[in-house]
Amino acid sequence: MKKVYSVLLLIVISVLSISATAQVKFGVKGSVDVVDHKINSSILNAKNRLGFQVGPTVDLMIPATGWGVDLSLLYGYKKYSIDEKIANVDITNYHYMMVPLNLKKRFSIIIAGMYVYAGPYAAIRLSGGDLKAYNEKIKAKNFEAGLNAGFGVTLLSKLDLGINYRCKLTDNYSIDNPDLGNIGDKTFQSWSVGLTYFF
Numbered sequence: 039m040k041k042v043y044s045v046l047l048l049i050v051i052s053v054l055s056i057s058a059t060a061q062v063k064f065g066v067k068g069s070v071d072v073v074d075h076k077i078n079s080s081i082l083n084a085k086n087r088l089g090f091q092v093g094p095t096v097d098l099m100i101p102a103t104g105w106g107v108d109l110s111l112l113y114g115y116k117k118y119s120i121d122e123k124i125a126n127v128d129i130t131n132y133h134y135m136m137v138p139l140n141l142k143k144r145f146s147i148i149i150a151g152m153y154v155y156a157g158p159y160a161a162i163r164l165s166g167g168d169l170k171a172y173n174e175k176i177k178a179k180n181f182e183a184g185l186n187a188g189f190g191v192t193l194l195s196k197l198d199l200g201i202n203y204r205c206k207l208t209d210n211y212s213i214d215n216p217d218l219g220n221i222g223d224k225t226f227q228s229w230s231v232g233l234t235y236f237f
Contacts, residue, residue, distance in 0.1 A: 063097040067110050069202060069232030088228070089116035091136060095234060104144045108155065112136045116167075132167035132178070136160070138186055151192030159186050159204065167210065183208045184226075198234040203227065 071088035099106030116132040140157035167178030190200020
């Protein structure tokens with residue numbers, strides 16, 4: 039826990055130092071997870087939805103540069119669906135709080151505003167996620183961390199519409215073994231489509 043507190047303290051100090059000279063925008067962010075690991079026309083199909091994240095966000099941009107950071111506190115929910123062909127396996131729906139911190143670049147192309155971002159995230163389990171397989175119970179771990187990245191467009195200067203990629207670098211169960219080599223492994227990846235409204 040000392041490491042977690044140290045990381046959170048560094049994040050707070052970094053955000054406070056940037057905010058002293060930055061343009062600050064507060065907003066609400068929401069996103070929907072999708073099953074497909076590919077970006078295609080069916081990504082918004084209802085059957086692809088795994089879960090969602092929603093919560094407050096702050097956007098800190100350094101004037102005249104287009105560079106800045108965004109920090110969010112998101113409640114997340116993940117609903118699991120077990121294939122009917124797999125017997126004796128069950129997993130409880132997962133509730134968590136996630137804090138992504140991203141380095142962001144905003145720029146304009148003709149009349150459209152666009153942005154790209156990347157950074158680490160940390161998530162704390164609130165409840166659920168426990169696995170039961172063949173009468174053996176495997177408890178989910180309480181902490182997750184990883185990397186996320188994304189891009190999108192800015193609409194009417196108040197809306198950010200984008201696509202987010204997330205890859206976990208910690209294990210959810212003792213049987214997991216993710217590391218940096220798993221960035222290309224779909225087992226540890228997720229995609230989401232999100233909308234942020236700035237006040």
